[in-house]
Every structure is written in C-alpha cells, then in structure tokens.
Amino acid sequence: MFNHLQWTKWLACAGMLASLAAVRGQAAEMPMIAEKNGRHALLVDGQPFFMFAGQINNSSAWPSQLPEVWRAVETIHANTVEMPVYWEQIEPAQGKFDFSVVDTLLKEARRHNVRLVLLWFATWKNGSAHYLPEWMKLEAGVKYPNITGRNGRPVDSPSPHNTAAMELDAKAFHAFMGHLKQADPQYTVLMVQVENETGAWGSVRDFSPTAQKIFEAPVPAEMLQPKLLQELKKQAPATPGANWQTVFGDDADEFFQAYWVAHYVGLVAAAGKSVYPLPLYANAALRDPLSNPKAGTYESGGPTDNVIPIWRMAAPMLDLVAPDIYLSDSPRQLKFLDLYDRPDNPLMIPEIGEGVEYGRMLFAAMAHGSIGFSTGPLDDNGSGETAARTAERLAPFSANYALLGPMVRELARWSFEGKLKAAIEHDDHAAQTLDLGSWQANVSFGPGGRPGRGATPNAQQPPVGQLLVAQLGENELMCIGSSARLTFRPTGPKAGKEWHYLRVEEVTYNNGKFIPLRIWNGDETDNGGPRFGKNPVALHLTLYTR
Numbered sequence: 001m002f003n004h005l006q007w008t009k010w011l012a013c014a015g016m017l018a019s020l021a022a023v024r025g026q027a028a029e030m031p032m033i034a035e036k037n038g039r040h041a042l043l044v045d046g047q048p049f050f051m052f053a054g055q056i057n058n059s060s061a062w063p064s065q066l067p068e069v070w071r072a073v074e075t076i077h078a079n080t081v082e083m084p085v086y087w088e089q090i091e092p093a094q095g096k097f098d099f100s101v102v103d104t105l106l107k108e109a110r111r112h113n114v115r116l117v118l119l120w121f122a123t124w125k126n127g128s129a130h131y132l133p134e135w136m137k138l139e140a141g142v143k144y145p146n147i148t149g150r151n152g153r154p155v156d157s158p159s160p161h162n163t164a165a166m167e168l169d170a171k172a173f174h175a176f177m178g179h180l181k182q183a184d185p186q187y188t189v190l191m192v193q194v195e196n197e198t199g200a201w202g203s204v205r206d207f208s209p210t211a212q213k214i215f216e217a218p219v220p221a222e223m224l225q226p227k228l229l230q231e232l233k234k235q236a237p238a239t240p241g242a243n244w245q246t247v248f249g250d251d252a253d254e255f256f257q258a259y260w261v262a263h264y265v266g267l268v269a270a271a272g273k274s275v276y277p278l279p280l281y282a283n284a285a286l287r288d289p290l291s292n293p294k295a296g297t298y299e300s301g302g303p304t305d306n307v308i309p310i311w312r313m314a315a316p317m318l319d320l321v322a323p324d325i326y327l328s329d330s331p332r333q334l335k336f337l338d339l340y341d342r343p344d345n346p347l348m349i350p351e352i353g354e355g356v357e358y359g360r361m362l363f364a365a366m367a368h369g370s371i372g373f374s375t376g377p378l379d380d381n382g383s384g385e386t387a388a389r390t391a392e393r394l395a396p397f398s399a400n401y402a403l404l405g406p407m408v409r410e411l412a413r414w415s416f417e418g419k420l421k422a423a424i425e426h427d428d429h430a431a432q433t434l435d436l437g438s439w440q441a442n443v444s445f446g447p448g449g450r451p452g453r454g455a456t457p458n459a460q461q462p463p464v465g466q467l468l469v470a471q472l473g474e475n476e477l478m479c480i481g482s483s484a485r486l487t488f489r490p491t492g493p494k495a496g497k498e499w500h501y502l503r504v505e506e507v508t509y510n511n512g513k514f515i516p517l518r519i520w521n522g523d524e525t526d527n528g529g530p531r532f533g534k535n536p537v538a539l540h541l542t543l544y545t546r
C-alpha cells in the first residue's frame, strides 16, 4: 500500500504526464490557465476569457431547482455559473457512482449557453464534513474521525490526517473528473473547485493523539525549503529532525494544520488532474487582512493569505487558491485582491457578497488581471421570490455583466496584455488619479452633478463609483464606468500643453466589434469631462494636445 508521500508522488507524476499529453493532444480547446510576463489568463477555446459568474445556493444543484437558477442567471447576465457537485449524491454506495445529476447540469448549462465551474463538495464544506456519503457518515466516528480540540473535545471538522477518507475522496474525485472528461467534449465546464472553504472552525488544529504524534515528529523536508521558510519569515532549524514547534514557534499549530489540509486537498486534486487536467482551485474563508488576527479566530488550515506559500507548495496540482470576499469595506476588499494576485497565483474571485458594496469590485478585480468574478447566491433558494426582487438583489452586478459580457474576449485580451486599470470609489469617496502613460486621468465619484459641475460625492450614499480604463494607444482609451466623472491632464513631454478631446464616442459591442451609438460633446464633456451616470456606459475616447 502506498504511504502518503508515495501516493502523492505517483498521482502528481501521473497528473503531469496526463496534463502534458492532454495539452499536446487537445491543444487549444481545453480550458487552461496561461501566464505571460507575470499576468495570467483563462484560455477558453484557445483565447483569453473572463468569467462574469454567479454561484447558486448550496442545495440548488438539483433538477428541481434549475428553473429558478436559470431565471436568476438570465437576470444577472452571467456567462458562467458556479454549481456544487455533491459527494453524497454521486457515490451513494462505496464504489458505485451516479452522474445523472451532473449530466443534467451539463445539458441544461449548454441549453442556456453558459459555462460552468463545478464545486466539489466532499470532505470539507465550510470546515465541516457534512457532504460525506451516508455510508461514510455511519462509520465516521470510528473510521473517519473529526479533529479534537486542545481541550480534548471533538470539533465538527474533518481531520486532515485521516488517510482512509483522503483516499476515498481522491478515488471519488478521480471518478468524477473521469466522467467529466468523457461527458463534456464541449468544455462547458471551465474549472473545478476542490472542496469548499477547507480548514477548521473552533480549533487551530487537530490535537488528537494521531495528530500530536505527527506534530512532534520531524517537519517534512518540503516544509524546510529555504525559499518557503524565507517567505514564512522562519529560520532553518539548527539540527536535523526538528519538530513543528521548534521550527515554526508561535505559528506551528496553524502552519501544521495548513500543511496537512493542503496535502490532503493536493492529493485529491492530483487524482483528478491525473485523468482530466482541467484548471483546479481551492477557495478560502478569509482572515481579516489588515489586523493580523490570532490563529484559531478564523477558519484555520484553509488557504488564508498568511499560508498561501504553504498551499502552493503542498498542493501543486491546484492552479490557484482564491478568496471568498464577504467583508464590505473597500480597504479590506482591495487588500484581498493584492494578497491573492501573485506571480505564482492567478487571481480569481469565486465568491463575493451580493450587496451594493461589492458590485464595483468587479472593475478592481479585472484591473488586477483576475480570470473570473462570481457573486451569489443567485437563485431564490425555493423562496418564491418575485422576479422584481431577484432583479433588485442582483442589480449591483447585472448592469456591469450586461454591458461587459458581449465584449468579454476584448476585455480578457486587454487584461492579459496588461492594458486595464481601474479606479473604484473608496469608502472615503475621495477622488483618485490613474497613470495612463502620456496622460493622467483624474476621477471623481458620485451620482453626477449638473453640467459644469463634477460628480458630487455623497458621503451618505454607499460608495458605488467605478471606472475601468483600457489603454488602447498613446492617446486612445476605452473608458467604462458609472457614478464617476473623468478628466485628464497631459504628462511627460506633453505636460502643460493645451489638450482637448478629439472624439468621445459612446459604444456598445455586438458580433465581435464595437458599435458607435453617439458622440458625447458639449455639456456631456465640457466643464470637467464626461460624467458617468448611474448605469455603466462605455466611451471610446481619443485625446490630443496643441
């Protein structure tokens, strides 16, 4: 029987070979993540793509709920839908798999002309093991134990040290990915999330005798790599065979939990990649990014920002780890984008809250080069919500998705080429500037005053202003925004020169090209520049100096 490490190495190697073969064999069509000059793109049918996505409720990936799901998807104008796949449903008896629900999700998504990201709800879901198949639940107490808290009491979270559960999860995921490979030649499914918000609430790690024995044993060599230790701000141990406490001190408990959860998820991911190398990721329940909170006061062991290096090392078959953003203040939201946008970690936002404070983060994420952005929950969860209420609930996203969705390929290409910048209204409503090479953009926010006056920030209103700028040429910009006002100043050799708009053209996008709607001039551009109203519009703008 393979031990941990042998099993992991075998799967990873098989995965790499399969990935190589798959990329060589299937070339452009298979969704994959590309990297160029430190920027990433999700290639779909061989070209950069952006997921304007929404996630459905946890218990809505069932045929009975799909009519409401599709109504919400159409309301928000999503091009991609995140849907769970349930271990408890696909393996009703050990080794017996039922993919009929998965096949319905695929068929229905194609009928509604949307792509899917499937969420593997298995060992972990929000830190607990409530999606284990019933035949495992009935033996969980003995064969698949949860973790034990420091006080010796059980905690409702699966132990990452349980190799029996890990191998069963890996086998089921291998079967699921193998089914996807043969059931989805159209690549409706773009990515798969492995588990959901892994880690533990209520204890920083497992303190069971099994876990304690591993904790007191020497730290695995891969955790002692100099580059990793440097990033974790730790010193290499003075003597070989040092244990976790010796090497990691105050962070030992959390790093121990993170390593073993990542190792478990990494092995499951490798089992999936070995049969079908779709992009895989793990999502994180986040810790406050600004206050450096105490370990154990947030979900411990998942890919929180402070342990990303451990996750990227211990789960190499994951293409990225991603933040679930549910903090509504702009400093923290923007900090999450900085923390998860790394050369070794493509940015993707698999979950963001559905309130008005979250909508404009789409522009900030796109300017960061994110490969996708998803809010939720989309559907009414069987509550009988009216269409008007659904539309109101999804409004912070639907106007953006409706305008940007048709131009998705252009936007994704500009992102991959590093041409996107954004200014989104912060909680302080302060004006901002954007460096656009030969020009500086000055952006003010607010519902927009009368002609001749700048946007009027309204401290009583939530910050909703947003501006996305694509630099198409030295003097040519595509500016997409709402609740903002924009003016410019020439910089560099042209600094101080008189400048004007050559043309400000409102455009829409259809069938692969931008369609001019009207030219903005006069009150719409004089006295302080174009003023974006409540609904987002796209302006194709050229400037000149004389």
Ligand code: DGJ
Pocket (backbone or CB within 6 Å): 058, 126, 196, 197, 324, 351
């Ligand atoms: C984050 C989880 O990933 C989702 O499945 C859902 O439980 C939300 N939290 C609820 O806020």
